[in-house]
Amino acid sequence: MIVTKPSAMSAGYLSCHDCGKLLQVKLLPNRSALCCPRCYASVHFRKPHSISKVWALVITAMILFIPANILPIMRVDFLGVVDYSTIMDGIIYFFHEKEYGIGLIILIASVLVPLFKIIGMLIILLTIKFKWRRGLRHKTAMFHFIEFIGRWSMLDVFVIALMSCLVDFGRISSTMAAPAVTYFSSVVICTMFAALTFDSRLLWDA
Amino acid sequence: MNPSNHLTACPACDLLMETISIKQGEKAVCPRCETLLRQAKTHSITKVLAITSSALIAxxxxxxxxxxxxxxMGLAQSGSIFDTFLSFYHQKYYFVAVLVFVTSIFFPLLKLSLLFFVSLQLKIGVYSRxxxxxxxxxxxxxxxxxxDVYLIAVCVSIIKVSNLATVEYNIGLFCFIFLVFMTRASVSALDTHLFWNTIENMKKKLRHIKK
Structure with a gap:
């Protein structure tokens, strides 16, 4: 049995996305563009066009995720031998070298986290699309988790930045970035924007 | 002036509820979706001011x-965080270079200085528009x-290069570790709710004086 609880919107209240101030709609001036009296941000009941923007960003991230993993992300020159490696190659290298901790960190940060974000956002979007009403509390918690882990996928990009800057000994040994860096960082940016544009209140509106 | 101050809406699920006052050190959690609504912190404004000013020094x-x-093999190579941005730039990965610059150099500085100015103004009680x-x-x-992500990346890089060359730690690393910890500390000392309420009260007082 579902107990309906009042949402602020149905009670005629609107809360500011930026500072959280609660405003009573009937007391607001009757204009099309409203702004919060406390922080001057524009206010809406829900973030405008949230669902379609998030769909667009998640689909873009899914498409970019493919070249990010197939193309090489790092180029290593060692004594004249050029070697390209993808994200997976780097992880396998660490497991071969018995550096399980670091291997696991990179595996989580650069493969599992983006994958989890994309799948998680898809589950949330489908929940809204088909008005599933079960486990909303867990889905909200999952959304907060997706928001939290978003930035950690940048780890691999920073590692490559540091490696290409530090390991630069001319012909003896040097490391450079390879094309997948651009795709990979685009995936991170898209999923982060998806989490930012999504309005979790839409989950509870159905 | 404010008829809706006794009510609160959950930012994550829009549940309308009565505002409860919480004591310092306590948390308010939404009864429906368990999102953290507010956590009262002690001496938030002074702490944020102190933490951000020490972080800015570093x-x-x-x-x-x-x-x-x-x-x-007789060669030495050292690099700062700014150099890592430059190395992407020289390799013509402009998009990633800008991203690295913005996320690891520009935004941390902007965030710290904004918090510094805001907490300074709240501390001395000067309201500006x-x-x-x-x-x-x-x-x-x-x-x-x-x-913080960058710091973990530094750790990963140290392990990655340690079997290739000998690694020496420079002063920049220790300053950077300090900067990361201070940035995290400023986040956990910040009581957003208190800051907004103080800003609102200062504004009201100002309007009162003008009248």
């Missing part, structure tokens, strides 16, 4: 002096400043 050495020096805007921008930067 900022320049942390970003511009070398973090690590690699030595192999730009205050709400500055504090709002510092909220937007929460996600995008990533010095």
């Amino acid at each position: 900022y320049i050495p942390a970003i511009f002096t070398p973090l690590l020096t690699l030595k192999t 730009s205050l709400p805007l500055l504090f709002r921008i510092s909220h937007y930067l929460d996600e995008w400043g990533m010095p």
Whole structure:
């Protein structure tokens, strides 16, 4: 049995996305563009066009995720031998070298986290699309988790930045970035924007 | 002036509920979706002011002096955080270079200085019209400043290069570690609710004086 609880919107209240101030709609001036009296941000009941923007960003991230993993992300020159490696190659290298901790960190940060974000956002979007009403509390918690882990996928990009800057000994040994860096960082940016544009209140509106 | 102050809406599920007053050290959690609504913190304004000013002192050495020096076969190579941005730039990965610059150099600085100015103004009680805007921008930067992610990346790189060359730790690394910890501390000392309420009260007082 579902107990309906009042949402602020149905009670005629609107809360500011930026500072959280609660405003009573009937007391607001009757204009099309409203702004919060406390922080001057524009206010809406829900973030405008949230669902379609998030769909667009998640689909873009899914498409970019493919070249990010197939193309090489790092180029290593060692004594004249050029070697390209993808994200997976780097992880396998660490497991071969018995550096399980670091291997696991990179595996989580650069493969599992983006994958989890994309799948998680898809589950949330489908929940809204088909008005599933079960486990909303867990889905909200999952959304907060997706928001939290978003930035950690940048780890691999920073590692490559540091490696290409530090390991630069001319012909003896040097490391450079390879094309997948651009795709990979685009995936991170898209999923982060998806989490930012999504309005979790839409989950509870159905 | 404010008829809706006794009510609160959950930012994550829009549940309307009565505002409960919480004591310092307590948390308010939404009864429906379990999102953290508010956590009262002690001496938030003073703490944020102290933490951000000490972090800003460490900022320049942390970003511009070398973090690590690699030595192999008589060659030495050292690099600062600013150099990592330059190396992407020289390799013509402009998009990633800008991203690295923004997330690891520019936004952390902007975030710290905004929080510094806002907490300073709240501390000495001077209201300026730009205050709400500055504090709002510092909220937007929460996600995008990533010095903490960068620190983990430094650890990973140290392990990666340690079997290739000998690694020397430079002063920049210690300043950077300090900067990361201070940035995290400023986040956990910040009581957003209190800051907004103080800003609102200052504004009201100002309007009262003008009348």
